[in-house]
Amino acid sequence: MNNTVKNAIGREIPLFIEGIGKLKAFQGAYNNMPEGLKHGTKLTRAFKGGEKCLWDLKDSLKKCGIKDGMTLSFHHHFRNGDFLVNQVIDEVAKMGIKDITIFASSLQGVHKPLIEHIKNGVVTGIETSGIRGELGEAITKDHILKKPVIIRSHGGRPRAIAAGDSKIDIAFLAAPAADRYGNVNGVEGPTACGSMGYAMADAEYAEKVVVVTDYLVDYPATPVSIPQTLVDYVVKVEKIGDPTGIVSGATRITKNPLELMIAEEASKAVIASGLVKEGFSFQAGTGGPSLAVAHFLRKKMVQDGIKGSFAAGGTTGYLVDMLNEGLFKTLLDVQCFDLKAVESIKTNPNHVEMSADFYANPHNKGCVANQLDIMILSATEIDVDFNVNVITGSNGVIMGASGGHSDTAAGAKLSIVVAPLLRGRLPIIVDEVTTVITPGETIDAVVTERGVAVNPARKELEDQFRAAGLNVMSIEELKAMAEKLTGKPERINTSGEIVGLVEYRDGTIIDVIRRVVE
Amino acid sequence: MRSLRRTMLFVPANNPNMMVNAVVFRPDAIIFDLEDAIALREKDSARDLLVEALKTVDYEGIEILVRVNPLYTPFGETDVRELVKAGLRNIRLPMTETKEDIEKLDALLWELEKENDIEPGSVKILGAIETAKGVINAPGIATASTRMVGISFGAEDFTRTIGAERSKGGQELFVARSQIVLAAAAAGIDAIDTVFADVEDIEGFRREVESAKALGFAGKSVIHPSQIPVVHDVFTPTMEEVEKALRVMQAIEDAEKRGLGVISLDGKMVDAPVVARAAKVVRLAKGAKIL
Amino acid sequence: MENKGIGQAGSLESNDLIVTVNLMVGEELDIELESTVKEKFGKQILRVVKETLEEQEITKGHIKIVDKGALDFAVRARVKTAVKRAQGRDI
Numbered sequence: 001m002n003n004t005v006k007n008a009i010g011r012e013i014p015l016f017i018e019g020i021g022k023l024k025a026f027q028g029a030y031n032n033m034p035e036g037l038k039h040g041t042k043l044t045r046a047f048k049g050g051e052k053c054l055w056d057l058k059d060s061l062k063k064c065g066i067k068d069g070m071t072l073s074f075h076h077h078f079r080n081g082d083f084l085v086n087q088v089i090d091e092v093a094k095m096g097i098k099d100i101t102i103f104a105s106s107l108q109g110v111h112k113p114l115i116e117h118i119k120n121g122v123v124t125g126i127e128t129s130g131i132r133g134e135l136g137e138a139i140t141k142d143h144i145l146k147k148p149v150i151i152r153s154h155g156g157r158p159r160a161i162a163a164g165d166s167k168i169d170i171a172f173l174a175a176p177a178a179d180r181y182g183n184v185n186g187v188e189g190p191t192a193c194g195s196m197g198y199a200m201a202d203a204e205y206a207e208k209v210v211v212v213t214d215y216l217v218d219y220p221a222t223p224v225s226i227p228q229t230l231v232d233y234v235v236k237v238e239k240i241g242d243p244t245g246i247v248s249g250a251t252r253i254t255k256n257p258l259e260l261m262i263a264e265e266a267s268k269a270v271i272a273s274g275l276v277k278e279g280f281s282f283q284a285g286t287g288g289p290s291l292a293v294a295h296f297l298r299k300k301m302v303q304d305g306i307k308g309s310f311a312a313g314g315t316t317g318y319l320v321d322m323l324n325e326g327l328f329k330t331l332l333d334v335q336c337f338d339l340k341a342v343e344s345i346k347t348n349p350n351h352v353e354m355s356a357d358f359y360a361n362p363h364n365k366g367c368v369a370n371q372l373d374i375m376i377l378s379a380t381e382i383d384v385d386f387n388v389n390v391i392t393g394s395n396g397v398i399m400g401a402s403g404g405h406s407d408t409a410a411g412a413k414l415s416i417v418v419a420p421l422l423r424g425r426l427p428i429i430v431d432e433v434t435t436v437i438t439p440g441e442t443i444d445a446v447v448t449e450r451g452v453a454v455n456p457a458r459k460e461l462e463d464q465f466r467a468a469g470l471n472v473m474s475i476e477e478l479k480a481m482a483e484k485l486t487g488k489p490e491r492i493n494t495s496g497e498i499v500g501l502v503e504y505r506d507g508t509i510i511d512v513i514r515r516v517v518e
Numbered sequence: 519m520r521s522l523r524r525t526m527l528f529v530p531a532n533n534p535n536m537m538v539n540a541v542v543f544r545p546d547a548i549i550f551d552l553e554d555a556i557a558l559r560e561k562d563s564a565r566d567l568l569v570e571a572l573k574t575v576d577y578e579g580i581e582i583l584v585r586v587n588p589l590y591t592p593f594g595e596t597d598v599r600e601l602v603k604a605g606l607r608n609i610r611l612p613m614t615e616t617k618e619d620i621e622k623l624d625a626l627l628w629e630l631e632k633e634n635d636i637e638p639g640s641v642k643i644l645g646a647i648e649t650a651k652g653v654i655n656a657p658g659i660a661t662a663s664t665r666m667v668g669i670s671f672g673a674e675d676f677t678r679t680i681g682a683e684r685s686k687g688g689q690e691l692f693v694a695r696s697q698i699v700l701a702a703a704a705a706g707i708d709a710i711d712t713v714f715a716d717v718e719d720i721e722g723f724r725r726e727v728e729s730a731k732a733l734g735f736a737g738k739s740v741i742h743p744s745q746i747p748v749v750h751d752v753f754t755p756t757m758e759e760v761e762k763a764l765r766v767m768q769a770i771e772d773a774e775k776r777g778l779g780v781i782s783l784d785g786k787m788v789d790a791p792v793v794a795r796a797a798k799v800v801r802l803a804k805g806a807k808i809l
Numbered sequence: 810m811e812n813k814g815i816g817q818a819g820s821l822e823s824n825d826l827i828v829t830v831n832l833m834v835g836e837e838l839d840i841e842l843e844s845t846v847k848e849k850f851g852k853q854i855l856r857v858v859k860e861t862l863e864e865q866e867i868t869k870g871h872i873k874i875v876d877k878g879a880l881d882f883a884v885r886a887r888v889k890t891a892v893k894r895a896q897g898r899d900i
Contacts, residue, residue, distance in 0.1 A: 532820075534822075534824045534825050534879055534880065534883040535822070535823060535824040538824070538880060562890055562893065563818045563886070563887070563890040566818075566886040566889050566893075568886075570882040570883070570885045570886040570889075571882050571883075571886075573882070574881065574882045575882060
């Protein structure tokens, strides 16, 4: 058995994992000092003319010198409509290559075929923000992957790339539109996804960069999201994604009265904090009550004539409307969630594409998350220490994504979790979350339909909330209220086997995910 | 103190989720529905579900009513029997057309109270008037039992029974609504206005609530949580009204202290209706949490 | 009152469950549980089901629960209704 240490939030962390190496335990959200130099790639040169277009993926793999043990990177802008991960790994498997690490910004239900590739030894490592669907289940329950999957936040990923913690051998970039010389944008073609924010660090730091598109345009493909200067090869394939899985029509505000009520309470809390004023900045998750908070703030902004500085993160048509109404000066967009957002980023100069590094990397010289006033977050579970889980479900299985959760919580002046007190029978507030993604020290308050709990470290916030007439109580009281309805939940049965490592944005290990057994 | 009945939220008794979460929306009362919202073959399951909910869920002081099936159906009496046994203390009787309808329920309740060792007369009745005949008989219904706490108006069935269409202006309802307010006022109980079906039309709903308040209704039956804040807002007294009411209450207190029979304020006599009105404003102000 | 032996109640909406009872089979109680919250509340659900069956004086039969996160009160109610229906007491 490995040596372990208790990290700053009391989780047992191994000091070493075979195949991954030494680990550093989480020391607190702001305590880990980065060291050393940025990772570098080899110098290259190109001549006049020059042809980057290749016939197919196999050709590109050969030209990039694919061999056993390499790390291949992918972005998740195509979400559940992505074809590329499966296409590339199928090809790798056919070539008899083994021991590949998939370094993806996230993985979705559509990536289920990876299960077979893992079982066959083609894929032996996965580093990602999240995993949805059967792949997560197979990893957590069946322990199919040799090395634990490494879960990173959207800011932690570009940090890991720049630090050389993860060295990308070949980056495969699914491109909605590209020219023959490798310029890429996300706003044209059948798979237009808008911002290409999650692909940028890969392009910059990978040893080889292959752009894959089904929509080749005349040179130069402008606007340029990923420039030709970083791209080795371009491959045109028949289809790189399913548009219906990429973006939805238009994201609407929830109609669920309970979620609306939570959002309205959260907006009251945000207003009570005094942060909603001229030039403020804001970000909200897209799910359920989170986006609806924007809806209630919009009312307040219109009523009081307040104009914000920027809204950030994943972008929806709802934020686009607010931009167009002049309620925000700028949208800083790392990922578009609907067609309206895609159209806006294409045409509106105030709707700005940003990289994941620019958005959330803690180890550069300043990310957008640090400029946030207000962050509205969701949660699968939150514990009495305010630690938040968004990665594993009630059964302990990996089903969600770390995303920008811990990055924005750490950066924003005010970070508020909004969640229904009960999801079905599951209480949201628990003694100890199954898996910690975001440490409680970076969470200020949790707003539910039955009450608001403030982190005891934020006494002044509690006073402001009380003065505004919010139903403030301790998080223990909220938990008791939930358990009175649901009963006390049992603990999930896990074995000692570690199937996942949760890396905090600064590269330290904040938690491990253990194999779930019946 | 008389309880407020500004909003009575209908919740179908076959929806376990809403049966637990309805309290969150803080209506003044919740009406669990066993009648129109429940299909014939699910009457038993909805009743069982409600019985268990009443036994275990904490409704945090919100008044709970159940719209039982009419007693002339095969379900009505069983509804009343099982629910009263499970702790129900307020029954909303649908399709009340005559005082005899109330008397039948009244008799059943005396029997059940005795059987289950419940304080006699503690189970209350709200009669729902939904037909022309019921409207005509409203005064008799309102006084048919000492258990009566209110009568409510149901416009959908009513318009059908008079052969009219329901209009946005609501002129076809005017006489009936007034008749119900009058009957309730004379009996000293609450008049509750009809539901408004178009949950998307919040502005239209607000206008109807304003007219209900102007006519003298104590509140409104609502079918969606989003309607609750609108009603509460309309029924919130102005600060001037509240201040005036408080002065009246103060004057009563002073007069009582000094043993005066006649109460006067600003040189005018404060009589019973003025006192009643002031008490109502204070109740509404407390309900709206502005006092 | 016709004793059909088989009864079902509930729905697959969130916070609800479907209970199917067959009182005509087996020598003892055979309870099959499928639940979206089995890992966290499986034992509790089974306990409530058994308690409710006991109150209904059911000692044998096959009971199938498909649960979508129902609270105890709904579990009790659905079991009761399913049993009553199986016994032909479904008014």
